[in-house]
Amino acid sequence: MALTPLTAGELAKKIVDREDLFLLDVRPEEAFNDWSIEGHNVEKMNIPLSDLEKDVENVKEELPKNKNVYVVCAKGISAQKAVDSLKKAGVENVTYLEGGMTAWSEHLEPVKIGETDNGATIYQFVRLGKGCLSYFIMAEEEAAVVDANRMIDVYKNFATRNNVQIKAVIDTHLHADHISGGKKLADQEGAQYWIPPKDAEEVTYDFQPLEDGKDICLGKGEQVKIHPIYSPGHTIGSTSLIVDGSYLLTGDILFVDSIGRPDLAGKAEDWVSDLRATLYDRYRELPDDLLVLPAHFGQIDELNKDGSVAAKLNILYKENEGLQVESNEQFRHMVTDNLPPQPNSYKEIRLTNMGKENPGEDKKQEMETGPNRCAVS
Incomplete structure (x- = not known):
């Protein structure tokens, strides 16, 4: 069953409840290092979208198989592109954060x-x-x-x-x-x-x-x-x-x-x-x-x-x-x-x-x- 996009409110509740989360952030490295999503049980990986699209098969191998992958970008657009690429490569347990870091910042x-x-x-x-x-x-x-x-x-x-x-x-x-x-x-x-x-x-x-x-x-x-x-x-x-x-x-x-x-x-x-x-x-x-x-x-x-x-x-x-x-x-x-x-x-x-x-x-x-x-x- 395909995963639906995650809202900022849903993400907030997961973080407050200290759920285990895996986030794939596809923003440029500088933006990720300056500001990213924090949580007690949040595992993060930063792979810029251009790098992901060039080497999606290797990225696929780095992703967890036993938990959902939530893709994050600045406004939700690049994340959707990343999800499409990963799904074409056979990754099913993946979706994205609606509105990206902008929506996350405003919740x-x-x-x-x-x-x-x-x-x-x-x-x-x-x-x-x-x-x-x-x-x-x-x-x-x-x-x-x-x-x-x-x-x-x-x-x-x-x-x-x-x-x-x-x-x-x-x-x-x-x-x-x-x-x-x-x-x-x-x-x-x-x-x-x-x-x-x-x-x-x-x-x-x-x-x-x-x-x-x-x-x-x-x-x-x-x-x-x-x-x-x-x-x-x-x-x-x-x-x-x-x-x-x-x-x-x-x-x-x-x-x-x-x-x-x-x-x-x-x-x-x-x-x-x-x-x-x-x-x-x-x-x-x-x-x-x-x-x-x-x-x-x-x-x-x-x-x-x-x-x-x-x-x-x-x-x-x-x-x-x-x-x-x-x-x-x-x-x-x-x-x-x-x-x-x-x-x-x-x-x-x-x-x-x-x-x-x-x-x-x-x-x-x-x-x-x-x-x-x-x-x-």
Whole structure:
């Protein structure tokens, strides 16, 4: 029986469930080495399409006989050609990923994180192909979305399915690695859009200032509070959120296995002291049993068994190497000497998120190609 094409959503579920998978990536070697699909039980092989077509019989011999082969390319077109060649060579256990890495980059997988004593339910939307994490917080008939990706229909449909109205849309900072859907989502849903004013000095649109201590409330009785805490370092305006005294949304300041980088506005030397003050002073004053929910992850190993990316603050202070540096000078060297390559098109992405540029959808996809690279290595 012929295999049907695999959707990005189906692939995401297989990876979250840690299924054994074999992926044949037919993109050029450079593209594969820069960015590929990760998973705990994912086996990968890279053979560019031109090489496969020249030597399909030898490629056939390298493929597993006892498991399905999923062919991956940039947008799904080259993968279909590879599948046709392999089937002509007698390979039956082969199909392709619909939409390729583009579709994989844009898929959001919702994972329920938990509930609070005041009745809030929080979901983490995991963008496996990009390493982005966004959040949907519900209380009675109201909801807030935090660090929304540009695929805003996912949040709108989720709100409809759960019979809630999106009341607030929040960006913890001005993003440089992906295009925010925050302002557009807020406009379409009639919600208030919140962003830190220090990050919004050059934006071209209206917003509500996300400021330290000014709570955003959800629920008919406004019993669920989203409490902003000024936490600069990744950007000058970065602001974390404590949700109902239970969850700490850290934006791009603190991740599970690493810490945020301070250089995406070209100000690493200026902002590194802010980053240290946030991580080593501000966060130290918070309850250590808060569950940290970051805006990104860097490696598949950061995913828990349920597919979520989360850890208690006290655990991170014991295990995250970015929180173990004793001196200011050592910290400065660790941060400024270990910066990975900057995200693809990060300058253009920042301008887009300011409202100064409005590229078309194809251009937006191109700008977001590649890993997020928001963490210090």
